[in-house]
Structures are given as C-alpha cells and as structure tokens.
Amino acid sequence: xxxxxxxxxxASAADRDAMLASVYDELRQAAARLLRREAPFxxxxxxxxxxxxxxRVIRMDRMTWAxxxxxxxxxxxxLRQAMIDAIxxxxxxxxxxPDVAIAGMDxxxxxxxxxxxxxxxxxxxxxxDMAQLVELRFFVGLSVPEIAELWQESESTVKRRWKAARLxxxxxxxxx
Amino acid sequence: MMSAEMRALAIVEEALGHDDAGDRxxxxxxxxxxxxxxxxxxxxxxxxxxxxxxxxxxxxxxxAFGLDDVVADRIGPYRVTGEIARGGMGTVVxxxxxxGLFQQTVAIxxxxxxxxxxxxxxxxxEERRMLARLRHPSIVRILDGGxxxxxxxxxxxxxxxxxxxxxxxxxxxxxSQRLAAFGAICEAVAHAHRALVIHADIKPGNVLxxxxxxxHLLDFGIARLVDDIGREVGHTPxxxxxxxxxxxxxxxxxxxxxxxVFGLGMLMVEMLAGRAPIGDLACVPGTRLPAGxxxxxxxxxxxRALAVAPEARYPDVAGLIEDLRRLGAHLPVRARSNPxxxxxxxxxxxxxxxxxxxxxxxxxxxxxxxxxxxxxxWRADAERTEAEARFADARGAARYMIxxxxxxxxxxxGALRLRAETxxxxxxxxxxxxxxxxxxxxxRIETADGLLRLAQVQGRAGRPNLxxxxxxxxxxxxxxxxxxxxxxxxxxxxxxxxxxxxxxxAAWMKGDQADAERLAERADAVFRSLPAxxxxxxxxxxxxxxxxxxWQGRFADEIALADAGLTLIGPGASFEDxxxxxxxxGAKAEGVYYSGDTRQSLAIYRERLAFVQALRRxxxxxxxxxxxxxxxxxxxxxxxxxxxxxxxxxxxLGPAETDAVAAVAFDPADDEAQxxxxxxxxxxxxxxxxxxxxxxxxxxxxxxxxxDARRQAADPTPRRTRDLVFxxxxxxxxxxxxxxxxxxxxxxxxxxxxxxxxSRRGLVMxxxxxxxxxxxxxxxxxxxxx
Numbered sequence: 001x002x003x004x005x006x007x008x009x010x011a012s013a014a015d016r017d018a019m020l021a022s023v024y025d026e027l028r029q030a031a032a033r034l035l036r037r038e039a040p041f042x043x044x045x046x047x048x049x050x051x052x053x054x055x056r057v058i059r060m061d062r063m064t065w066a067x068x069x070x071x072x073x074x075x076x077x078x079l080r081q082a083m084i085d086a087i088x089x090x091x092x093x094x095x096x097x098p099d100v101a102i103a104g105m106d107x108x109x110x111x112x113x114x115x116x117x118x119x120x121x122x123x124x125x126x127x128x129d130m131a132q133l134v135e136l137r138f139f140v141g142l143s144v145p146e147i148a149e150l151w152q153e154s155e156s157t158v159k160r161r162w163k164a165a166r167l168x169x170x171x172x173x174x175x176x
Numbered sequence: 177m178m179s180a181e182m183r184a185l186a187i188v189e190e191a192l193g194h195d196d197a198g199d200r201x202x203x204x205x206x207x208x209x210x211x212x213x214x215x216x217x218x219x220x221x222x223x224x225x226x227x228x229x230x231x232x233x234x235x236x237x238x239x240a241f242g243l244d245d246v247v248a249d250r251i252g253p254y255r256v257t258g259e260i261a262r263g264g265m266g267t268v269v270x271x272x273x274x275x276g277l278f279q280q281t282v283a284i285x286x287x288x289x290x291x292x293x294x295x296x297x298x299x300x301x302e303e304r305r306m307l308a309r310l311r312h313p314s315i316v317r318i319l320d321g322g323x324x325x326x327x328x329x330x331x332x333x334x335x336x337x338x339x340x341x342x343x344x345x346x347x348x349x350x351x352s353q354r355l356a357a358f359g360a361i362c363e364a365v366a367h368a369h370r371a372l373v374i375h376a377d378i379k380p381g382n383v384l385x386x387x388x389x390x391x392h393l394l395d396f397g398i399a400r401l402v403d404d405i406g407r408e409v410g411h412t413p414x415x416x417x418x419x420x421x422x423x424x425x426x427x428x429x430x431x432x433x434x435x436x437v438f439g440l441g442m443l444m445v446e447m448l449a450g451r452a453p454i455g456d457l458a459c460v461p462g463t464r465l466p467a468g469x470x471x472x473x474x475x476x477x478x479x480r481a482l483a484v485a486p487e488a489r490y491p492d493v494a495g496l497i498e499d500l501r502r503l504g505a506h507l508p509v510r511a512r513s514n515p516x517x518x519x520x521x522x523x524x525x526x527x528x529x530x531x532x533x534x535x536x537x538x539x540x541x542x543x544x545x546x547x548x549x550x551x552x553x554w555r556a557d558a559e560r561t562e563a564e565a566r567f568a569d570a571r572g573a574a575r576y577m578i579x580x581x582x583x584x585x586x587x588x589x590g591a592l593r594l595r596a597e598t599x600x601x602x603x604x605x606x607x608x609x610x611x612x613x614x615x616x617x618x619x620r621i622e623t624a625d626g627l628l629r630l631a632q633v634q635g636r637a638g639r640p641n642l643x644x645x646x647x648x649x650x651x652x653x654x655x656x657x658x659x660x661x662x663x664x665x666x667x668x669x670x671x672x673x674x675x676x677x678x679x680x681x682a683a684w685m686k687g688d689q690a691d692a693e694r695l696a697e698r699a700d701a702v703f704r705s706l707p708a709x710x711x712x713x714x715x716x717x718x719x720x721x722x723x724x725x726x727w728q729g730r731f732a733d734e735i736a737l738a739d740a741g742l743t744l745i746g747p748g749a750s751f752e753d754x755x756x757x758x759x760x761x762g763a764k765a766e767g768v769y770y771s772g773d774t775r776q777s778l779a780i781y782r783e784r785l786a787f788v789q790a791l792r793r794x795x796x797x798x799x800x801x802x803x804x805x806x807x808x809x810x811x812x813x814x815x816x817x818x819x820x821x822x823x824x825x826x827x828x829l830g831p832a833e834t835d836a837v838a839a840v841a842f843d844p845a846d847d848e849a850q851x852x853x854x855x856x857x858x859x860x861x862x863x864x865x866x867x868x869x870x871x872x873x874x875x876x877x878x879x880x881x882x883x884d885a886r887r888q889a890a891d892p893t894p895r896r897t898r899d900l901v902f903x904x905x906x907x908x909x910x911x912x913x914x915x916x917x918x919x920x921x922x923x924x925x926x927x928x929x930x931x932x933x934x935s936r937r938g939l940v941m942x943x944x945x946x947x948x949x950x951x952x953x954x955x956x957x958x959x960x961x962x
C-alpha cells in the first residue's frame with residue numbers, strides 16, 4: 001500500500017494494517033448478515049457501511065488518498081461478493097419466496113445474476129478501472145462526484161467511463 | 177499490448193464525451209482507422225446508448241434490494257383481509273382468524289427480519305411471550321405471533337378507533353373527559369413499567385380511542401422487540417417523533433421511564449390544550465411546556481412531566497398518576513413542591529436505566545442506515561457481555577423495585593394493587609438472580625435480602641402487607657436456602673433475620689405456634705453462633721420472640737424480651753427505631769396486661785398511644801402510622817374497658833374508628849386496614865354493651881360479623897376463620913352483659929362449637945384457650961339452664 005501518512009511510526013502502521021484487516025473482516029460479516037435473510041425490506045446502505053468503516057481507519061491515522069482508494073476498492077469487492085451471493089441464495093430459494101425477484105431499476109428488465117458476475121469478471125480483464133467503477137457505483141452506491149473525488153479525477157471523466165462501462169455490460173448481457 | 181476489447185472500450189469512453197452524433201462518428205472513424213472489427217465493436221456499443229438494454233438506467237443495486245413488500249394471503253391461522261399501514265419497520269395488515277375455533281379480527285404486524293440472527297429471533301420470541309403477558313384493559317394485547325417466510329409477525333387486537341387527540345376533538349370532549357382519558361393512558365403505561373416494559377414512543381398515533389371512549393395503547397414494547405431484532409446491528413437513535421421525544425433522546429440516550437414520562441407530558445398537553453406542541457414555541461423555563469397553554473395545577477403537572485432535565489421530572493408514572501389523583505381530589509399536587517424522594521429515584525433511573533428499560537436502546541423503527549454502527553458491536557465476547565449486562569440489570573431492577581419503589585408506593589392512595597404487581601415483577605427478577613449460576617456470594621446475599629423484604633411486603637403483620645403469607649413463606653424459604661451454605665457474618669446475620677421473619681409469619685399470619693417455636697429455636701441457634709450480633713438483629717429478635725411468647729401465654733418472658741429490646745433504642749432515635757419502640761412497648765404492655773396488672777399496663781398503653789401520635793405529627797401523610805395509632809387506641813380502650821372505664825374507652829375508640837374507615841377508603845385492598853376496622857368496631861360494640869346500649873352493640877356486631885363472614889368465604893385463611901369465631905364470642909358477651917340469658921346461652925353454645933371445630937384443625941392458640949374459650953365456658957355455665 002502506497003503513501004503512508006506523515007510522521008506515522010512503524011507501530012501505528014502495523015496498528016493500521018491490523019485495524020484495516022479487522023474492518024474488512026467486519027465488513028464481510030456485516031454484508032453477510034445483512035443479506036442472509038430474504039426480507040422484502042432489504043434496504044441497506046452499503047455506502048454508509050463502508051464510509052463508517054473508513055472513518056474508523058481515518059480516525060486512527062489520517063488516511064492518505066491512496067489508502068482510501070485501496071480501502072474502497074477492497075470494500076466494494078467484499079460487498080459485491082456478498083450481494084451476489086445473497087442474490088444467488090435468493091434465486092435458489094425462490095420457491096419459498098416468490099416475491100423476491102431481482103428487478104432492475106426504473107423499468108429495466110431483470111438480469112441474470114450469474115451472467116452479471118461473469119461479465120464483471122470479464123470486464124476486469126479488459127478494464128480494471130471500469131470494473132472497479134462498476135463495483136463502487138453498483139455495490140457501494142458511491143455517486144459519480146464521490147468517485148471522482150476518491151479517484152481525484154474530473155467528474156466528466158468518471159461519468160464518461162461509467163457510461164462506457166454500462167454500455168459494455170449491456171452488450172454482454174443483452175438478451176439473445 | 178492492448179487487446180482489441182480494451183481499445184474498443186477506450187474509444188467508446190472518449191466518444192461518449194461528445195454529445196453531437198456527427199462529432200462522435202468522426203472521432204470513432206479517426207480512432208479506429210482501418211480496423212473494421214474494432215470499428216464494428218465500438219459502433220455496436222455506442223448504438224446501445226439511449227436504448228433499453230439491461231443496466232443502462234441502473235445507477236446502483238443498493239436500492240435494488242428494496243423490493244415491494246408482498247404480503248401473503250395467510251399468516252399463521254389468520255386470513256389477511258386488508259392493509260392498514262406500511263412503514264420502515266414493516267407492514268401492518270388487517271386479518272381474520274377463521275380456523276373454525278374463533279372468529280376474531282386482528283391487526284398483524286410483519287416485522288422486518290432481514291437483519292436478525294437466530295439468537296435475536298429467539299429473544300424476539302421470548303420477549304413476545306413476555307409482552308403477551310402484559311394484560312391491561314388499555315393496552316392492546318399481543319395475541320399471537322410466529323414467523324412467516326422468515327419474518328417475525330405479531331397479531332394484536334384490532335382496534336376500530338381514532339388517534340386520541342382526534343377523537344377528543346371530534347367529540348368536543350370536556351376537560352373532565354380529557355383528563356380521565358389521559359389518566360387511563362397513564363395507568364396503562366405505569367402497568368407496563370411495573371412489568372419493566374418501556375413504551376418509548378408515546379404519541380397520539382399510538383393511542384387510539386374507540387367509539388365507547390375507551391383508550392387503547394398500541395405498540396407497547398414493540399420498540400423493544402424491534403430493538404432485539406436489530407441488536408446485532410447495534411444501537412441507533414430511533415426515528416423519533418420529534419415533538420414527542422424527550423430532549424435527552426435527541427442526544428441518543430436510550431429510552432427510560434423518564435422519557436416515557438416526558439412523552440406522557442406531551443400527550444397531556446395536546447389532549448388538554450387541543451393542539452399539538454409542534455414548532456418553535458416559547459416554553460416555560462426548564463421545561464418543554466408551551467407557555468400559556470395550560471394553567472394552574474395542570475400546568476404544574478405537565479411542566480414537571482416535561483422538565484428538560486430527566487431527574488426533575490416525576491420519577492415514574494406512578495408519581496404523575498398520584499398528582500392527577502390529587503388534582504381530582506382537590507389536594508395540593510406534588511408537582512408544586514419538591515418531594516424528597518424525587519432525587520433518589522431520579523438517580524436510580526440514571527444509573528440503572530438499562531435495567532428499567534430492560535434494554536439499552538429501544539428502537540421504534542430501524543432506519544436503513546442503522547447498520548452504520550454495527551461494526552462496534554460485533555466482538556467475540558459480545559454474548560458474554562450481554563449476559564453480564566442483563567444480569568446486572570436484573571439485580572439493579574430488583575433493588576430499585578424493592579428498595580425504592582415499594583416503600584414509596586406504601587404512602588400512595590390505592591397503591592396496594594400496584595404494590596402487588598411491583599412485587600410480582602420484583603419476584604421475577606429475584607428468581608432469575610437466585611437461579612443464576614453466575615451469582616457471587618455478594619449477589620446471593622443481596623438476593624436473599626430482596627426476598628426477605630419482598631416477603632415482608634407480602635405478609636408481615638402490623639405493616640401494610642399484601643396478605644400473601646404463602647408467597648412470603650416461599651420467598652423466606654428460598655432466602656434461607658441461598659444463605660444456609662454461606663459462612664460469613666453478613667450471610668449468617670441475614671439468615672437469622674430470615675428465620676425470625678419466618679417465626680413471625682408462622683405465629684401471626686399462619687397461626688402455627690408449634691412451627692413458630694421450632695423456627696425460633698433454629699433462629700436462636702444461628703443468633704447465638706454469631707460472634708457479635710448487631711443491634712438491629714437483636715431488636716428484631718426481641719420483637720419477634722416477645723410476640724411469640726405473648727401468643728404462647730408466656731407473659732413474663734414477653735415482658736423481659738420487650739424490656740431487653742427497649743433498652744437497645746437510645747433517645748432521639750430514628751424513625752425506624754421509633755417503629756421498633758412502638759412495637760416493643762406494645763409487647764410489654766400486652767405482657768403486663770395479660771399478667772393481670774391492668775393499671776400498670778394502661779399506663780404503658782397510654783405512653784404508647786402518645787408516642788405514636790407524636791410520630792404522626794412528624795409524618796401526617798404516613799398511612800402506616802394512622803394504622804398504628806388505631807391499634808394503639810384499640811389496645812388502650814380494651815384496657816380501659818377492663819377497668820370499667822367505658823366512657824373513656826368510647827372516647828378513645830371514636831377517632832380510632834374514623835381513622836380505620838379512612839384507611840379502608842384509602843386502599844380497599846389493604847387487608848390490614850380491613851382487619852383494623854373490624855377490631856375497632858368490635859371494641860366499640862363491646863364498650864357500648866358494657867355501657868348498657870345493648871341493641872346498638874348488637875347491631876354493630878352484626879355488621880362486623882357479616883363483613884367478616886364475607887371475607888372468610890372469599891378466602892378462608894386461618895386468621896380470617898379465627899376472626900369470625902371471635903366475632904361470635906362478643907355477641908355472647910353483649911347478651912350476657914344485658915342479662916339476656918337464653919340468647920347468651922344459645923350464642924355461646926354456637927361459639928364453643930366453632931372453637932371446637934377450630935381446635936380440631938389446630939387453629940386454636942394458647943391465648944384463645946386461656947381467655948376466650950375460658951370466658952365462653954364461664955358464661956355458658958352461668959346462662960344455660962342446668
């Protein structure tokens with residue numbers, strides 16, 4: 001991990017790493033717990049979750065931007081995994097919970113979870129940046145300006161990349 | 177080396193920077209050059225823009241999980257017939273039970289269960305059962321519950337009504353009706369608090385008024401249930417109804433008795449002023465009472481409930497109810513003064529709010545963002561900490577109820593039933609403590625002490641008690657079992673206290689002298705084994721044993737024990753010491769009286785009556801002292817009658833009967849008060865008979881006997897049975913004094929028959945034999961034809 005904070009001694013760096021490890025662990029548990037149940041009201045806010053976890057790390061030693069990016073990338077991965085798992089589980093138990101269907105937002109047709117996951121894996125190979133952007137956007141719920149700030153890029157750049165990524169996913173997942 | 181797909185994506189990204197179609201095309205052509213495959217791929221991707229392919233309009237999946245809440249047609253044995261409301265916590269539907277057993281309309285709350293662990297669900301089920309036991313006419317009952325599709329649900333009474341403020345407005349209800357409705361709500365909340373359930377969200381929407389004017393509190397403890405579900409997710413401030421939330425809750429403090437008192441204050445303002453205290457209002461300083469909305473005592477009461485500082489509020493809803501009663505009875509309300517107990521209780525509430533609320537945070541509706549603080553609560557040892565916290569709560573709650581709440585309830589009108597309920601709640605906590613494997617010796621001693629005090633409340637004669645000798649006995653036995661294996665002096669001293677309490681209970685409440693004697697020997701054995709028994713124990717021993725010796729007719733011993741006890745009480749002693757002195761003077765006087773020196777005993781009785789009247793002047797409101805004065809007057813009057821000074825006796829008995837009547841009116845459930853009234857009336861009848869007013873005497877005796885027969889039939893305790901037989905003794909006496917020999921013979925014959933029956937059941941005491949039975953036999957010999 002690059003760019004450690006000024007004046008940070010080795011002891012606190014070790015502490016920070018331990019803290020990060022524990023935060024990720026908790027994040028994983030949190031996501032798993034949140035998604036384990038098939039409740040109709042699963043309105044979680046992973047953004048808050050990740051931000052809160054970040055706050056704890058930041059409080060301990062001022063987190064550098066690089067750390068932040070790394071942190072969010074990891075957090076997003078964790079949440080993506082948890083949510084995809086949850087959706088798979090729901091699918092598996094659909095018989096018991098007919099009301100659970102993964103609908104896209106705003107009239108989008110539904111999509112196939114396995115296909116999405118596979119597409120994301122492929123996107124990673126093509127453009128890791130875009131894959132991460134999709135994770136941050138889809139699974140953490142960070143807004144474009146937030147991602148722009150995190151990545152220290154212009155909003156228009158992020159917006160453009162986001163759109164390109166969605167077009168790419170759309171083509172991958174297009175109904176045959 | 178960039179793959180074709182990478183290049184395609186990079187070109188698409190760049191092309192998207194141009195909104196104009198012509199610009200885009202030119203850019204794509206320039207960047208793709210002569211790579212037709214690349215160009216086709218780029219154009220394919222760009223062609224999707226603006227279409228309806230998957231994801232193009234998806235911003236985030238985070239909200240995609242907020243699916244519609246589809247409610248099943250059937251939940252448990254209920255058929256869903258309609259929707260009542262939906263909110264962040266879940267959905268409320270109307271449903272019918274139609275399984276052929278009952279026809280019943282219910283409201284079913286489906287609670288979000290998405291975040292609950294199995295442990296939390298188990299607690300949910302446990303707490304639901306606890307809430308189901310919350311029975312009060314003004315609390316909407318939880319009827320049933322379970323899980324449906326992994327979602328916990330609760331079925332409760334369906335109430336056809338309006339929010340109370342709306343119903344009152346529509347009915348244009350007068351102030352008296354508004355106050356009555358508010359009082360009923362307070363009673364319901366107080367009832368729940370005694371069961372250690374905090375409402376946490378008192379507001380008009382949660383209080384419905386049906387057409388018949390009855391109020392129904394909704395969602396009692398639901399907050400708690402939801403919190404338990406959400407415990408894994410940590411503590412979050414609930415989305416409180418801001419206008420109704422106590423100020424400290426805004427700072428994230430957990431709901432407490434004090435915050436419910438505040439919620440009631442807000443409700444009171446809205447119910448009486450007819451408008452909602454919402455918005456930026458000028459308030460009475462130190463309170464959230466809008467200035468000028470209420471006047472006089474109403475303003476004082478609401479202001480105290482709405483004090484910004486929790487410790488300045490009524491310490492509990494019972495205090496609020498007391499003031500409402502005082503208001504109704506045109507007595508000065510306490511809100512205008514500063515009761516000394518307030519601070520103590522306030523302190524407790526602060527220190528033990530967890531115990532009182534049963535939980536640290538009651539969350540009415542779990543906001544989506546609540547996951548924020550989860551992370552802080554997931555620790556490997558969370559379970560253990562939780563168990564410890566609950567344990568400490570049980571201890572604190574029991575201590576509060578027995579040490580602070582119960583004594584205070586003693587001086588509240590009509591509080592006996594409340595005391596019984598409080599005692600029952602305390603009992604639950606003490607059971608939990610005494611059966612806990614975690615308990616240290618210290619906790620066991622404290623638990624035993626709690627059990628002893630509870631037993632005193634349940635059945636200590638001569639104090640306001642609940643007439644529950646069996647429960648008292650059971651608790652004393654439990655305390656004994658806890659203490660017996662322990663060695664230290666504190667445990668041994670307490671054990672002696674417990675055993676002496678059992679002596680008193682056996683002798684006085686149960687009338688079992690043999691058992692009392694055996695217990696006294698055991699108690700004395702413990703007492704003697706103590707290296708240095710304290711003065712409190714020594715005095716308790718003297719008091720209990722003096723009484724016992726009196727019952728056994730060993731009056732010299734009674735006097736000696738009483739004198740020994742009296743020497744332990746110094747001058748200028750405390751109130752509690754005063755109570756012991758009063759008791760010991762009584763024992764001494766009794767011993768002297770029954771020894772035959774009725775002049776000396778009269779002097780002691782006179783001293784005793786003067787002493788208790790002096791105490792009463794110190795504490796005019798104390799209902800116990802009123803009872804004590806009645807007893808002292810009665811005993812002195814009996815002594816006066818013995819000396820044939822019937823006029824003086826009647827003069828003493830008049831005010832005593834007035835006091836006794838007032839005591840019964842003060843709390844009709846007070847067994848001791850009823851007993852005192854019958855004793856005083858019997859004495860006055862005796863005095864009237866001795867004074868030649870035989871018919872008046874017989875009429876009064878008949879009144880007492882009818883009342884005693886009713887009480888005995890309702891609950892044939894040994895004491896009530898003995899009381900009823902004693903009533904018969906007096907009838908014979910009055911007839912004998914009037915020279916109506918034939919009637920006296922018949923009455924006394926019946927009395928002796930009753931004593932025989934009592935004797936066969938082992939209920940006749942030495943004192944009965946030596947005095948009453950002997951008297952009756954003498955009269956029979958005199959009045960019956962040979």
